[in-house]
Amino acid sequence: xxxxxxxxxxxxxxxxxxxxxxxxxxxxxxxxxxxxxxxxxxxxxxxxxxxxxxxxxxxxxxxxxxxxxxxxxxxxxxxxxxxxxxxxxxxxxxxxxx
Amino acid sequence: xxxxxxxxxxxxxxxxxxxxxxxxxxxxxxxxxxxxxxxxxxxxxxxxxxxxxxxxxxxxxxxxxxxxxxxxxxxxxxxxxxxxxxxxxxxxxxxxxx
Numbered sequence: 001x002x003x004x005x006x007x008x009x010x011x012x013x014x015x016x017x018x019x020x021x022x023x024x025x026x027x028x029x030x031x032x033x034x035x036x037x038x039x040x041x042x043x044x045x046x047x048x049x050x051x052x053x054x055x056x057x058x059x060x061x062x063x064x065x066x067x068x069x070x071x072x073x074x075x076x077x078x079x080x081x082x083x084x085x086x087x088x089x090x091x092x093x094x095x096x097x098x
Numbered sequence: 099x100x101x102x103x104x105x106x107x108x109x110x111x112x113x114x115x116x117x118x119x120x121x122x123x124x125x126x127x128x129x130x131x132x133x134x135x136x137x138x139x140x141x142x143x144x145x146x147x148x149x150x151x152x153x154x155x156x157x158x159x160x161x162x163x164x165x166x167x168x169x170x171x172x173x174x175x176x177x178x179x180x181x182x183x184x185x186x187x188x189x190x191x192x193x194x195x196x
Binding site: 027030037038039041042045051055089090093096097098 | 102104118121122125128129133134135136137138139140141143149150151153187188189190191192193194195196
């Protein structure tokens, strides 16, 4: 079954959109790495928080993607604009409209 | 931009899979109503909790879907097996792999 990962990351005030730009720029590489969904979301409820909803072919695909050069580059680029507050929830995706 | 909705619902002990079955059964109707993603997820971290990650064409599509007969029937069918603990976070989906 596909592997789901629900993540949030908090940005330093005023940097949310800069980080969003980085996160949404990696589409081709993510698909090639086995990513089926990498939905970046924001809300006026919390202007410094970014939600990332991911679905991968497997947990292994997700783990391997974190070692990709482009992923490491994106993380390094975003890190100075982040507070270090991250949350993450791994899921087994059991069905629905995928 | 697409409308995202991150929801959880808590089931009474032992009923998670029964409720999952109801949630994943409505695929065709959801697509016809403008749903692009309705990913039902579970985790061993919390065996009575169901995560539902949704992406809709718009917030209006999402709201209208709650009035559909099949949605109301599914809710009525699941409700006796739920504790009433729901969470929900509305999002603007700004990009990524969708």
